[in-house]
Amino acid sequence: MQPLAREFIAAVREAARDGELGDTTRAEWSRTRDLLADLSRERAAQGFSPTETATFVFSFKQAIFKRLRSEFGSDAETLAEETWTATELFDKLGLYTAEIYQKAREEVIVRQQQEMLELSTPVVELWHGILALPLIGTLDSNRTQIVMQNLLEAIVAKSAGIAIIDITGVPTVDTLVAQHLLKTVAAARLMGAECIISGIRPQIAQTIIHLGVDLGGVLTKATLADAFQVALRKKGLAVAKG
Amino acid sequence: MVVGKASEIRVASQDDVVVVRQAVRARAVEIGLNLVDQTKIVTAASELARNTVVYGGGGTVLLESLLDGGRRGLRLTFEDRGPGITDIEKAMQDGYTTGVGLGLGLGGARRLVSEFHITSRPGEGTQVRVTKWNG
Ligand SMILES: Nc1ncnc2c1ncn2[C@@H]1O[C@H](COP(=O)(O)OP(=O)(O)OP(=O)(O)O)[C@@H](O)[C@H]1O
Ligand SMILES: [Mg+2]
Numbered sequence: 001m002q003p004l005a006r007e008f009i010a011a012v013r014e015a016a017r018d019g020e021l022g023d024t025t026r027a028e029w030s031r032t033r034d035l036l037a038d039l040s041r042e043r044a045a046q047g048f049s050p051t052e053t054a055t056f057v058f059s060f061k062q063a064i065f066k067r068l069r070s071e072f073g074s075d076a077e078t079l080a081e082e083t084w085t086a087t088e089l090f091d092k093l094g095l096y097t098a099e100i101y102q103k104a105r106e107e108v109i110v111r112q113q114q115e116m117l118e119l120s121t122p123v124v125e126l127w128h129g130i131l132a133l134p135l136i137g138t139l140d141s142n143r144t145q146i147v148m149q150n151l152l153e154a155i156v157a158k159s160a161g162i163a164i165i166d167i168t169g170v171p172t173v174d175t176l177v178a179q180h181l182l183k184t185v186a187a188a189r190l191m192g193a194e195c196i197i198s199g200i201r202p203q204i205a206q207t208i209i210h211l212g213v214d215l216g217g218v219l220t221k222a223t224l225a226d227a228f229q230v231a232l233r234k235k236g237l238a239v240a241k242g
Numbered sequence: 243m244v245v246g247k248a249s250e251i252r253v254a255s256q257d258d259v260v261v262v263r264q265a266v267r268a269r270a271v272e273i274g275l276n277l278v279d280q281t282k283i284v285t286a287a288s289e290l291a292r293n294t295v296v297y298g299g300g301g302t303v304l305l306e307s308l309l310d311g312g313r314r315g316l317r318l319t320f321e322d323r324g325p326g327i328t329d330i331e332k333a334m335q336d337g338y339t340t341g342v343g344l345g346l347g348l349g350g351a352r353r354l355v356s357e358f359h360i361t362s363r364p365g366e367g368t369q370v371r372v373t374k375w376n377g
Binding site: 211 | 257260261263264267277278280281282284285288289292336343344346347349350353354
């Protein structure tokens, strides 16, 4: 902490000597900004709160005020003015750390979501020859291709005739997601398997229609349970009460 | 018409597209759009954000909450300084793509929102502005 504080004060001093105290977006302040950005990102990753992160900056205020008092103590007007300038400056720098912190947290969340996607896309065999791929999360990462590839490989490995792709857990179906789905359905068909897409919520159905995506050639069902029932029927099987 | 809260987000990578969708979803909920309209504006944002990344070489989106009489709206302005679009009419056509997509992004986005404006100058960049009203 000590060396960082020294470095920060040195950067502020340098910027204040050459530049505007009122505008910390200027080039003179870039070293100070970079320093605070690194600090904020590091703390966001370590799980500090935004308040704790901004406190690093605010904690310098007291020392600065003390210094100003000893320098301008007799001149009340200048003291008030300088104190105000210093307050504004350190508030701005403090808020800047909060802003970077927020951005860093968002990045962490995006990364976590991607990791989650990797974990949550197993191909499961519901019955002999009936596979299901419950998709959860964001679909436009590179993972999609791998996930779809896995499904095609499982179709071959299990000699499956039917594959259910469930998109209940996919928040957005845009043209890219639709394209991935259509490609997978077409590839599965070439391998002799039929795909059923399930879990199309009403709002997603409406959006797909407005987008102009044609799912006409694909069997779709509202729920995974419905899709499973269709799959069983196609195999000449039925669920009966015991 | 009153412009309320405004914020700008960078749109430079696939990850940014995810961040844009999340931010648009949060704003749509905040201004009281129903679930169908939330989904529509989020999907339109996803299309436009991806075009900004893929064809525009990256850019920004400005999110603005609007108040007009009694109705509330969400306006999104995507901007890039990429190669621009020479023939906008053609680009808007369903099925037209210079990439590997379905060519439905622009036309689809227009059908999903209440208002749609696109301006582009070859060599200078592209701006797409969409608004969704809650009624
Ligand atoms: N921001 C942009 N800058 C330059 N060209 C663009 C931009 N946005 C769209 N275009 C052009 O317009 C075409 C049509 O865009 P549109 O979003 O409708 O389809 P797509 O992106 O090719 O495919 P899809 O969106 O269905 O995945 C693109 O292929 C591209 O040539
Ligand atoms: Mg597109």
